[in-house]
Amino acid sequence: MLVYTIKRLLALIPTLLAASILVFLFIHLIPGDPAAILLGDTATPEEVAALTREMGLDEPIWKQYLLWLGNVLQGDLGTSVFFREPVLKVIGSGAETSILLATMTMVWIVLFGIPIGIVSATKHGTWVDQVTSGGAMLFASIPTFWLGLYLILIFAVGLGWFPSSGFPSVSDDGGWTNLRYLILPSLTLAAPNAALIIRLVRASMLDVAREDHVRTARAKGLHPAKVAIKHIFRNALIAVAAAFGFTFAALVSEAVVTETVFSLPGIGRLVVQSILRRDYPVIQGVILVIVVLYMVINLLVDLAYARLDPRVSLK
Amino acid sequence: MTFIASFLSMFRGRKLAIVGLIWLCIVAFAAIAAPLLAPFDPLEIDPVARLSEPGMPYLFGTDHFGRDSFSRAIYGARMAVIIGLGSVVVALITGGLIGMLSAYFTRLGHVLMRGVDVLMAFPALLLALVLMTLLERSVTNTIIVIGVVYATTTARILFGMTLKLKGEVFVDAAICSGAGHGSVLFRHILPNLISPLLVQASFIFAFAQLQAAALDFLGLGLPPEVASWGNMLSEERIYVTRAPWLLIFPGALIILSVFSMNLVGDAMRDSIDPRFKDDIAGV
Numbered sequence: 357m358l359v360y361t362i363k364r365l366l367a368l369i370p371t372l373l374a375a376s377i378l379v380f381l382f383i384h385l386i387p388g389d390p391a392a393i394l395l396g397d398t399a400t401p402e403e404v405a406a407l408t409r410e411m412g413l414d415e416p417i418w419k420q421y422l423l424w425l426g427n428v429l430q431g432d433l434g435t436s437v438f439f440r441e442p443v444l445k446v447i448g449s450g451a452e453t454s455i456l457l458a459t460m461t462m463v464w465i466v467l468f469g470i471p472i473g474i475v476s477a478t479k480h481g482t483w484v485d486q487v488t489s490g491g492a493m494l495f496a497s498i499p500t501f502w503l504g505l506y507l508i509l510i511f512a513v514g515l516g517w518f519p520s521s522g523f524p525s526v527s528d529d530g531g532w533t534n535l536r537y538l539i540l541p542s543l544t545l546a547a548p549n550a551a552l553i554i555r556l557v558r559a560s561m562l563d564v565a566r567e568d569h570v571r572t573a574r575a576k577g578l579h580p581a582k583v584a585i586k587h588i589f590r591n592a593l594i595a596v597a598a599a600f601g602f603t604f605a606a607l608v609s610e611a612v613v614t615e616t617v618f619s620l621p622g623i624g625r626l627v628v629q630s631i632l633r634r635d636y637p638v639i640q641g642v643i644l645v646i647v648v649l650y651m652v653i654n655l656l657v658d659l660a661y662a663r664l665d666p667r668v669s670l671k
Numbered sequence: 672m673t674f675i676a677s678f679l680s681m682f683r684g685r686k687l688a689i690v691g692l693i694w695l696c697i698v699a700f701a702a703i704a705a706p707l708l709a710p711f712d713p714l715e716i717d718p719v720a721r722l723s724e725p726g727m728p729y730l731f732g733t734d735h736f737g738r739d740s741f742s743r744a745i746y747g748a749r750m751a752v753i754i755g756l757g758s759v760v761v762a763l764i765t766g767g768l769i770g771m772l773s774a775y776f777t778r779l780g781h782v783l784m785r786g787v788d789v790l791m792a793f794p795a796l797l798l799a800l801v802l803m804t805l806l807e808r809s810v811t812n813t814i815i816v817i818g819v820v821y822a823t824t825t826a827r828i829l830f831g832m833t834l835k836l837k838g839e840v841f842v843d844a845a846i847c848s849g850a851g852h853g854s855v856l857f858r859h860i861l862p863n864l865i866s867p868l869l870v871q872a873s874f875i876f877a878f879a880q881l882q883a884a885a886l887d888f889l890g891l892g893l894p895p896e897v898a899s900w901g902n903m904l905s906e907e908r909i910y911v912t913r914a915p916w917l918l919i920f921p922g923a924l925i926i927l928s929v930f931s932m933n934l935v936g937d938a939m940r941d942s943i944d945p946r947f948k949d950d951i952a953g954v
Contacts, residue, residue: 370785371785371789374785374786374789375789375792375793382805490687493930493934493937494926494930497929497930498926499881499888499904499922499925499926500881501885501888501904501908502884502904502922502925502926505904505908505911505918506918509911509912509915513912605794606794606795609795609796609797609885612800612889613885613888616888627800628889628891631800631891639801639804643793643797643801646794646797647792647793650793650794651792
């Protein structure tokens with residue numbers, strides 16, 4: 357297991373480096389002088405000249421990259437054109453909202469996705485299965501922002517049960533009750549992903565159900581519910597666990613839209629606004645942070661996978 | 672004829688998938704015949720009739736410019752088909768070629784597939800957003816961006832399949848009988864990949880609709896004047912309380928089309944992969 361972990365960690369380095377090169381090149385792919393782009397429209401020629409020297413823009417491009425990478429490794433992701441603050445600080449200010457939103461969404465996904473998936477698989481072929489599988493596919497076909505808009509219309513504007521937009525920090529007045537601001541957004545975000553997990557739990561349970569050890573368990577007269585949970589679901593969980601890395605990517609993508617619909621002060625909305633404001637240092641920083649996070653999560657998922665299924669690390 | 676017959680046989684006993692297929696045919700017909708079917712010019716502004724309720728002569732009502740929503744929805748079908756097919760073509764050709772060549776020429780594959788891995792480290796919509804910031808808002812650029820995003824998954828899938836096929840006896844036989852690389856790849860291996868490619872195409876088509884709508888919503892997709900379902904939702908969303916029908920019709924059209932495409936894709940995949948054959952009888 358240790359050897360496998362080290363191997364996976366080492367394999368991560370080239371991919372990370374390559375991704376960092378792409379993120380670095382992003383600024384250079386925008387037409388125009390990178391220093392002028394990074395400083396925004398209000399910059400004076402002196403400021404541009406100073407940044408040009410600081411970034412080493414007169415140096416060859418590989419030197420610029422090493423300089424940039426060195427700064428990034430020290431936690432310096434540049435300065436936001438719009439906020440006039442370090443990029444890392446700007447990203448950090450959206451972290452609370454995004455992390456809480458993601459956590460709540462994950463709770464919904466597990467709460468709805470797994471039980472419905474199990475029911476769908478155990479009732480496989482019946483009308484229950486057809487309704488749940490069909491329903492899951494329908495939910496995966498709804499545009500996130502459309503669902504969000506209608507949840508706002510029904511539960512915030514119509515019934516007045518939840519706030520329609522924004523999110524005050526849990527350290528503000530109201531404390532943890534402020535989480536009610538995140539109920540509709542997290543449900544919106546959970547819907548397509550829970551649908552995916554339902555289909556996955558179902559498919560992998562049906563796969564496992566064909567294996568010999570399940571037949572043995574049935575043959576010795578175990579209660580069907582016990583077979584479903586202890587013998588089938590536990591093994592199917594391996595495949596489901598592997599999908600959580602993939603779910604993270606989907607969450608990030610849809611969080612960009614959801615946070616915009618509900619005007620949440622998170623990282624997803626920050627990306628969209630930074631794009632519209634042409635705040636390139638922030639765009640670059642957020643992408644870098646998300647890509648690194650995504651790779652780390654995938655690594656953790658793979659390690660968990662290897663632990664759950666010893667056949668993987670022995671290969 | 673035999674191709675159509677074998678295509679239709681995939682849907683035997685799957686009523687919902689057949690309904691989906693019929694709906695997709697309707698969308699395709701609307702896309703082709705849009706100028707004949709649309710009662711009004713989708714761009715024609717009628718300030719007097721702005722935000723009219725659904726009825727006659729405006730079947731789906733009018734938007735805040737007084738444009739006929741029904742006509743815009745029909746031209747939106749055309750845009751949906753263009754975006755869907757365009758993304759599928761870009762994704763399958765670039766992704767397919769990368770996957771096949773990588774599996775066939777092992778050394779080249781090491782380089783190309785690492786590149787694919789790197790691109791896959793970027794969540795789909797984020798990659799699309801970043802690419803859109805570098806490009807202008809246009810139909811072609813939207814297609815390219817969505818196509819590139821799904822080219823990565825296509826490359827992965829085709830890489831695995833080509834690798835498997837490469838070890839088959841019929842490929843050895845072709846090589847022994849003196850077939851060149853091009854001939855082995857495109858005349859012997861490619862025909863065996865048509866069915867999985869078709870399945871992949873259906874899913875890309877479906878996802879492309881959702882991605883394009885999301886890009887439109889964020890103001891980074893098609894130019895705002897283009898009549899697309901995503902733009903209709905995006906532009907009229909501030910009128911949702913006053914004119915809820917403006918969001919219901921385009922929203923329902925997107926959902927129905929994506930759902931149908933997913934059903935059709937599922938039916939095709941299940942008929943190709945016999946493991947699933949007797950599983951999901953109805954759905």
